[in-house]
Amino acid sequence: MSSKLAKAVTASVVAIVIVGCNSILDNTPGVVVEQDEAGVSPSPTGSSTGTTPPPPPPSDDGPVPPPPPPDPLDDGGISCPAGYHPCSGACVGNTDPTRGCGSAACTACALAHATAGCTGSACSIAACDPGFADCNANPADGCETDLSKPTSCGGCSAVCPPAMAFCVPQGATYACSNGCTPAAPLLCGKDCVDPLTSTNHCGACDHKCPDVPNSTTSCAAGICGFTCKANYHACAGACVPTSSPTACGAACTDCTAAPNVGTATCGADTCKVTTCKPGFGDCDLDPANGCEANVDTDAAHCGKQCKACGAGETCVAGACKAGDAGP
Helix, strand or coil: CCHHHHHHHHHHHHHHHHHHHHHHCCCCCCCCCCCCCCCCCCCCCCCCCCCCCCCCCCCCCCCCCCCCCCCCCCCCCCCCCCCEEEECCEEEECCCHHHCCCCCCCCCCCCCCEEEEEECCEEEEEEECCCEECCCCCHHHCCCEECCCHHHCCCCCCCCCHHHCEEEEECCEEEEECCCECCECEEECCEEECCCCCCCCCCCCCCCCCCCCCEEEEEECCEEEEEECCCEEEECCEEEECCCCCCECCCCECHHHCCCEEEEEEECCEEEEEEECCCEECCCCCHHHCCCEECCCCCCCECCCCECCCCCEEEECCEEEECCCCC
16 A cells, blocks of 8 residues: 555544544534633633523513412412502502502592692692692691682682682682672672582582592582592492402492402402402302302312312312322
């Protein structure tokens, strides 16, 4: 064999051995993978791990949504993310005045002559009703100042002088006058009013219409009335949140009064069971009959999943068991 032929055969054998070894090592065919001093193969990106690091999770700078409601059969408490707090088995925002902002009591903010808002998870005044003002900057008593009075005629510090001692309506506000006007012809004390529309003297002097929290009081044709504000509805002479589980929908249904209900919510004027009392479940998802199934013993609705046990099985402590086997 000539020297040239011997060299060619030797080169071919070496190439075959390299390709075979790389194939066994799962390397790219024809590429010799080098290793560092620690015996670790470098990755294509230069990392010593040999693997490409996973991409970072996507950023979400928006508000954290509330978690799903708890399992209807989970009788424990719930944990809410930042900006939310538990109310009646659900997580509600700390900026919801119908649930008391961040108050653990979850009682709706009730401010006199005002529309409630939330500031720093506490009830605050979002707006005053027409004819009223918040002159003491105290949200606890709402918009406490009646701008139809001579001591605050149209403004917090507007006191009518002796020469113009009467406070009369003037457009959307009030102004001092030396006498009553055709728009407010009846003198009640020092108030010039229209008894057909005045909420302080509705139908007659000193007949004040009652103030209903979270409503706008009215006097029409000398008869008192009120209109509930947005997100509230009338129940038994009061304005309650439309999301109230104890006064849900037009019928003001108490969702929590159904049998064996632990907690319930109200949404879109409809009750929904969120937790049941221990040992019971809302297996038919009908809030009207509450948590109707005894999931500890009912073979047709056994356990948290309301499972139907097989033929010959019984339900013992929420688990299907063969025959009459005990726990």
